[in-house]
Amino acid sequence: MTKTMVMVPTYNEKENIGSLLRDILQLDPSIGVVVVDDDSPDGTSQAVESVRQTEPRVHLLTRKNKKGRGTAGIDGFLHALDQGADLIVEMDSDYSHHPRHIPQLVDAMRDCDVAIGSRAVAGGGESGRGRIRQAITGFAGFFIRQVMELDVGDCTSGFRCFKREVLQSIGLKHMVSQGPEIVEEVLYACHLRGYKIKEIPIHFEDRIRGESTKTFMQFADTMWKIVQFRLTLKNRLRRLDRKSKAK
Numbered sequence: 456m457t458k459t460m461v462m463v464p465t466y467n468e469k470e471n472i473g474s475l476l477r478d479i480l481q482l483d484p485s486i487g488v489v490v491v492d493d494d495s496p497d498g499t500s501q502a503v504e505s506v507r508q509t510e511p512r513v514h515l516l517t518r519k520n521k522k523g524r525g526t527a528g529i530d531g532f533l534h535a536l537d538q539g540a541d542l543i544v545e546m547d548s549d550y551s552h553h554p555r556h557i558p559q560l561v562d563a564m565r566d567c568d569v570a571i572g573s574r575a576v577a578g579g580g581e582s583g584r585g586r587i588r589q590a591i592t593g594f595a596g597f598f599i600r601q602v603m604e605l606d607v608g609d610c611t612s613g614f615r616c617f618k619r620e621v622l623q624s625i626g627l628k629h630m631v632s633q634g635p636e637i638v639e640e641v642l643y644a645c646h647l648r649g650y651k652i653k654e655i656p657i658h659f660e661d662r663i664r665g666e667s668t669k670t671f672m673q674f675a676d677t678m679w680k681i682v683q684f685r686l687t688l689k690n691r692l693r694r695l696d697r698k699s700k701a702k
């Protein structure tokens with residue numbers, strides 16, 4: 456049986472995480488969840504812990520201090536691999552990524568290696584975000600496609616499903632992203648490895664509860680990081696391959 460684990464990074468998501476966990480767990484009796492919380496001051500970890508008391512399928516990694524979305528994702532992926540997951544889904548905890556789309560992502564894995572929950576393909580879309588934020592996302596997507604030579608419509612989507620082998624082969628432990636740019640670093644590594652990437656339509660809704668952790672400075676920083684990935688990631692993967700061959 457295929458084991459699926461959902462990885463959810465959280466920072467101050469107490470208002471969302473309890474119902475999100477319930478919505479994910481009721482999808483399938485075999486699905487597991489790992490929440491990676493940076494010791495959120497609002498008590499997110501405690502909210503997860505109270506669900507975990509009666510639900511062993513919930514795993515909680517509480518990290519000391521706010522270490523960032525990037526390393527949270529890596530720690531969560533490594534934990535899911537450690538647990539023997541065959542498929543690993545990543546998603547935000549704010550309901551922008553609705554759990555109802557998880558079965559669609561998982562189904563798509565029959566004929567791809569990475570499935571992206573996408574706003575940019577027929578049947579996908581979004582609501583709740585203003586025109587300016589949508590335009591920024593549109594520009595970011597255009598920039599990323601050009602720089603990384605990618606054929607993906609929704610490059611900034613952090614709602615994705617990966618085969619185990621994919622996450623094992625892209626050098627997770629060597630990723631450099633501390634912040635949200637991890638989404639693009641992972642995507643580019645998958646692209647460089649030649650994995651088959653498929654976009655699955657989702658409806659993205661802006662968060663209703665809690666606050667976004669993103670700022671304009673973070674956006675500008677991400678665009679700069681995209682250029683750095685383009686310049687360095689290919690060589691980093693080559694070095695990794697040489698090392699593993701030498702072993």
Ligand SMILES: Nc1nc2c(ncn2[C@@H]2O[C@H](COP(=O)(O)OP(=O)(O)O)[C@@H](O)[C@H]2O)c(=O)[nH]1
Nearest residue numbers: 464465466491493523524527547548667668669
């Ligand atoms: N563990 C951890 N999670 C984070 C951190 N920053 C953001 N997150 C989580 O990452 C996901 C995406 O962040 P969000 O604020 O929704 O970004 P946005 O969707 O781009 O506005 C959410 O589930 C956040 O709670 C962080 O520093 N550490």
Ligand SMILES: [Mg+2]
Nearest residue numbers: 547549551662
């Ligand atoms: Mg969000």
